[in-house]
Amino acid sequence: MAKTFELEIIASDHPFFKGQCEMLIFPGIDGEHGILAKHESMVTCLNAGELRFLVDGEWHYAAVSAGFVEITSDYVVLLADTVEKPEEIDINRANEAKRRAQERLRQKQSIMEYYHTQAALNRAMSRLKVTKRHM
Incomplete structure (x- = not known):
């Protein structure tokens, strides 16, 4: 049996x-971590x-948004907004969110609005990528 550690994944809700x-x-923020x-x-x-994440030899997948990960030698806690x-994942809703974010990026925005719009676009793209790969 492979060596394991305790994993806890917590969404905000x-x-x-x-x-x-x-x-x-x-x-x-600097690429994928294993x-x-x-x-x-x-x-x-x-x-x-x-x-x-690999559990009992089987891979499980999820779309995550921004958050934090705390890692110790035998315990990992992953905290994410979603x-x-x-x-x-509702594919139609994710496509609509992507379209709205792309439209907002074409408009003149403050730097803060730009960052919020970019984050919304990243979330939508992540959802679509995960559904495309694993459904």
């Missing part, structure tokens, strides 16, 4: 997963994108 995990791959048991302790930022399984 509900617990998503808690249990033993063999490997975790998540999008960070976590195995006995990993060096750290705290890092989570970017919107695809989350993958965490969604591919089958929970």
Whole structure:
């Protein structure tokens, strides 16, 4: 049996997963991070994108938004604004959110509005990417 660590994935509105995990791959601000048991302790930022975790030899997938990840040698906590399984994502809603964000990017905005719009576009693109790959 592979070495495991305790993984807890928490969305802002509900617990998503808690249990033993063999490997975790998540999008960070500087690229993807892969976590195995006995990993060096750290705290890092989570970017919107695809989350993958291996439980009992089976990969599980989810779309995540921004958040934080705390890693110790035997325990990982991932906190995100949203965490969604591919089958929970409304593709039409994600496409509409993408279209709205792209339209807002074409308009003159303050720098703060631009960052909010870019974040909305990233969330929509992440949802669409996960559904396209895993449904």
